[in-house]
Amino acid sequence: MPVFNNIQALNYALMQEMEKDPSIVVFGEDVGYEGGVFRATVDLQAKFGVERCFDTPISESGIVGMAVGMAINGLKPVVELQFCGFTYPAFNQIISHVSRMRNRSRGRYTLPMVIRFPFGGGIRALEHHSESPEALFAHIPGLKVVAPSTPYDTKGLLLAALRDPDPVIFMEPKRIYRAFKQEVPEDDYVIEIGKANIVKEGEDLTIVTWGAMVRDTLKAVEKANEKGIHPEVIDLRTIAPMDRETIIKSVKKTGRILIVQEAVKSFSVASEIIALVNEKAFLHLEAPPARVTAPDIIVPLPRGEQFYMPHPDMIYEKINEVVNFLT
Amino acid sequence: MPVFNNIQALNYALMQEMEKDPSIVVFGEDVGYEGGVFRATVDLQAKFGVERCFDTPISESGIVGMAVGMAINGLKPVVELQFCGFTYPAFNQIISHVSRMRNRSRGRYTLPMVIRFPFGGGIRALEHHSESPEALFAHIPGLKVVAPSTPYDTKGLLLAALRDPDPVIFMEPKRIYRAFKQEVPEDDYVIEIGKANIVKEGEDLTIVTWGAMVRDTLKAVEKANEKGIHPEVIDLRTIAPMDRETIIKSVKKTGRILIVQEAVKSFSVASEIIALVNEKAFLHLEAPPARVTAPDIIVPLPRGEQFYMPHPDMIYEKINEVVNFLT
Amino acid sequence: MLVDQYNPFEGKMLQILDPDGNVIEEKLLPEIPEDELVRLFKIMLFTRVVDRKALMYQRQGRMLTYAPNEGQEACQIGSAYALEQRDWMAPAFRELGAWLTRGVDLKTLYLYWYGNEMGSKVSEDIRILPVSIPISSQLLHAVGLGYAAKVRGLDEVSIAYFGDGGTSEGDFHEAMNLAGVYKTPTIFLCQNNQWSISVPKHFQTASETFAQKAYAYGFKGIKVDGNDIFAMYAATKEAVDRARAGEGPTLIEAYTYRLGAHTTSDDPTRYRDDAEVEAWREKDPVKRFRIYLEKRGLWNQEMEKAFVAEKEEEVEKVFSDIEQNGGTVFDDIFMYQYAEMTPILREQYAEWKAFFQERGML
Amino acid sequence: MLVDQYNPFEGKMLQILDPDGNVIEEKLLPEIPEDELVRLFKIMLFTRVVDRKALMYQRQGRMLTYAPNEGQEACQIGSAYALEQRDWMAPAFRELGAWLTRGVDLKTLYLYWYGNEMGSKVSEDIRILPVSIPISSQLLHAVGLGYAAKVRGLDEVSIAYFGDGGTSEGDFHEAMNLAGVYKTPTIFLCQNNQWSISVPKHFQTASETFAQKAYAYGFKGIKVDGNDIFAMYAATKEAVDRARAGEGPTLIEAYTYRLGAHTTSDDPTRYRDDAEVEAWREKDPVKRFRIYLEKRGLWNQEMEKAFVAEKEEEVEKVFSDIEQNGGTVFDDIFMYQYAEMTPILREQYAEWKAFFQERGML
């Protein structure tokens, strides 16, 4: 079985599916000849030709808007927006059209398409390169929002996104693009969109997290294990629609929940998860649901980034705090 | 004392402040000669000249981006985006620059400016004219988000926004632009940004709401009063930064909370309020925090709008449910 | 080629039929069979009937916000007539004439303005995207439709409609630029009706013409008398033919006028002179086509009277049907968010449905 | 006027000094005093020293991502030299030469690329906006700066820098259009360095030149040899003078080349030929200015050696100072979100500060 990092898994999945499905076209800034600034689309142009994998001018709204028309006329566009911070120029097309075309046309026009971009910080990048905007997308009806955390999940979720009849926002945690490798089956497999993954079972506390924070969380959890604390760790995989069942079931078992995210704290995905457990498992809660997040500030330039990124010790401390809370 | 509806209060506040502060310029689509499609800026051009109140081409990103430069060079821009659904083309300028210039330049460049737009549904308008995107703005560090609910508040909050050293997103509930009138003092007064208003005191339940939903909530509350239930109603006035103190104090008193908003349910402002009370008043909660919201769907065209807008009976029912919840 | 003969930088505008119904450019007159000419005129008249009725219903409080079409029939119908069934159209929100030319049924069109999404579900054999409200956002969709046709080897072109005000948006620029780069078979049809709500065109751009903007993107633009159906057809046909031949996009500026209000929420007397409107009434596209047909003996007053009466009745029937059955079905607002309802939507659907059912509101 | 003499539609490009340092347009040669010529050349050399040192530090892992400047010194320095102290500059991210021409201290510049926001806090008397990463978003700021100057009756112009790739964004279009409509005193300086990361300019637009795009907005554009400091100065000076005189905006296409990588994360050998780079090396802006000055007896090898040595030392001092004190102060990341910290920020500030303090991480 091949051993891939996240970028290789992405590339591999695209390669396999483009072979199978001639309607897939992949494009974006530096995506064609260069193969993407992170090399996710490398070799695709050489293999499938310039019409199926191509470079675009620097126009994010244009890229996404064009994809809308392409999807309507029989193609399956996979667009790359170069960085999380450059998704904003495309917001009007995403919110006003991508998410709505099916509903607006009562099913006449549908948009099977994938919008990929790297998100999150921790790579000492320039401004706008380290954003975690998942809450903005998750709030929009009509979108699905996915964020894999391993090479195995990356392939399975990307294949699922490519076969989804609806638009999928595919957020790639750039900090772990090359952080580690994993066996990735050559076989065709999909990971269902909308299903979370219990990465580690436990009974003392439920931790929900996604993307690059899964690894940091697991590290803190290991430390907690040594102290005899056994959290259950849920990798959300899909942010919207959220796997509420898995979360609720776990909270009913543990009575406690902690959400770990890289995004700022307020009005975030973590907030929604807390609201959810209140509505669905209030009487099971033995401690206040807690969040480990970035503070509500603009992502600093790299020399201040370490103060922004949730520190593994913060997770560890919060685990202890929640577990030791006595009602 | 003059008696104004919300639009008149807006216009009056702008008129008064432009007289006082020659740096204020007001612009947007149809804002100048026509005085705005809702007539909020009527007579300003005649009074202050075409350089201080003017029409723009249809380019929302342009309007906001230009305002950034104007604010840096000594003006105080007040821009109108014609409808909530047309704020999206300006998102890149708002998120990448408006919210960040002060922090990016470590205080060298600051942006005193106001971005106004009508939000919410209920006026049987075309698509994109009925959105409630407050959660999208509230999630962005560096922005303040305000939503008045009465003519009195409109004037006081707008004057506060116009004098704020930082950018303010000023969301106007269009459904009640002309719904009722109120005495509005000619005198200069401001309503502090970041402070909520306890519209009605009570002890059985805390209800937090804002914008046009304040009136609907009060109607449901009246009905509840008749049954001997006395909710405390908090009009948020400012969504970010949120007046956490007022909310928490109230919840500590009532032990119960219901949030009423017109926006869709998930990943919303209501979610954040629930997260907040969990973190700050968990042990006081006697019932699961609840929300009355729109469902997680795209705002329907007018013939389906009545199924989207939170129905006053939904509020009334939820009040009963929360109050009668027994732990 | 017309696009070369009528260089916008030289201040030229293509006109074939003058306001008095005279053919001033015989050799450019398109060859259209007589029955087709009459059919085209009937579409024009029908458009006007449908438009005026909609306005009337709106004033009576029976129709919702409506964007009147009057004055722009020639530029919409002449251009849409140059398309084949397989071609794609991405409209803005004021393209009644174009929709009717392509054969969309009136019920669908009225349903939209009645406030029901079913009015955006055109039948499978008609290739029109739904009304696009966010200004100029649909131009990109047209480029995408064209790109797809091109790489899939389909002989299809796309056309996007938008206004003078639409040229100010970033999406106009990105669409034009992308179409130029990929040489997509796309026609950009700018209806310069002189106004964007209350804002006159010289506040939209300092450019002399809208047509010349094409040259910033490596292709050609042409300014056309938008009230002249022959000029509009000829220019669009040439653009369509060139697009089919792989010669890429064209920008057409249809110089026309919105005779009515921006929408039924708008009062144009607040911002423009009656005199201006009256001057443009003289250039009415329907009037000039009628005179031409009358001169050729293809049309007369009686025919018009009978046709209008018949159509008015038809329109009334359709609308009264809509008033009876045009409400939004509750299920529909949940049903089309995704191919399959997500679990949370299923839950909300049940909850909301129960609420309204209990109250007999469904 | 140069903008008329060098009409981009006629394929013309303004050049005064050829690649071999010969003046080919004597009558267009700007009158610049000799000491100023030497000063300008020194800025150019200094820019190159600062640029190469930054690259070196980056390779040594001491500096973060950096966007090299080499090759674009003339177009940045020549244009910035045409501004007065009171004028405004809205840069993109590759304008080292322009920053240095305007007198920004090296410490500030290096701090930015070192990853500290303090590097965007230029001193009060220098009117440069911070680096703007989102492509072409800063053009609108320049228009706003110009609008404000105009209505406040201030004699200030604004200039925006951006790349060939920057012309594809909607914000480019909206900025150009707004500047045209309001006739703001704004210079749009497009550095056409032939590449946008890996994408060559013909994938950015089908337009023959970038300069001609101005004509879509009702003002003029000129294509200039961007490696010729005299041409760049002359064209910019004319644009600045016209802006001051109320004649509105100008677009300048500086035809130049990025000799280095896009940023230090980029490997240009993946997408372009060495031969192309070598050909452009021959047109090096520094080389040609040097030859010119040497011919006039204003510069020689010894002077250059001494100057470079002195500057290298200076640069090293500044950088080692930054390495010692250039870290971000914890408080700063909370302090500038708003004029006054909001209550929730105050709370978070205390909480986070305590966390890092306990660990001795501050």
Ligand SMILES: Cc1ncc(C[n+]2csc(CCOP(=O)(O)OP(=O)(O)O)c2C)c(N)n1
């Ligand atoms: C992005 C966006 N901004 C603003 C509006 C509001 N709006 C609707 S129509 C209109 C004027 C359009 O003018 P034009 O493009 O000339 O078309 P016309 O109405 O004349 O047909 C405006 C500003 C909108 N629909 N979308």
Ligand SMILES: Cc1ncc(C[n+]2csc(CCOP(=O)(O)OP(=O)(O)O)c2C)c(N)n1
């Ligand atoms: C809105 C946005 N999209 C994408 C990027 C990523 N990006 C950074 S530089 C660059 C290429 C810029 O090319 P050009 O404008 O020619 O300037 P140059 O780098 O050649 O100086 C791209 C695509 C960005 N910074 N902003």
Ligand SMILES: [Mg+2]
């Ligand atoms: Mg118009």
Ligand SMILES: [Mg+2]
């Ligand atoms: Mg470039």
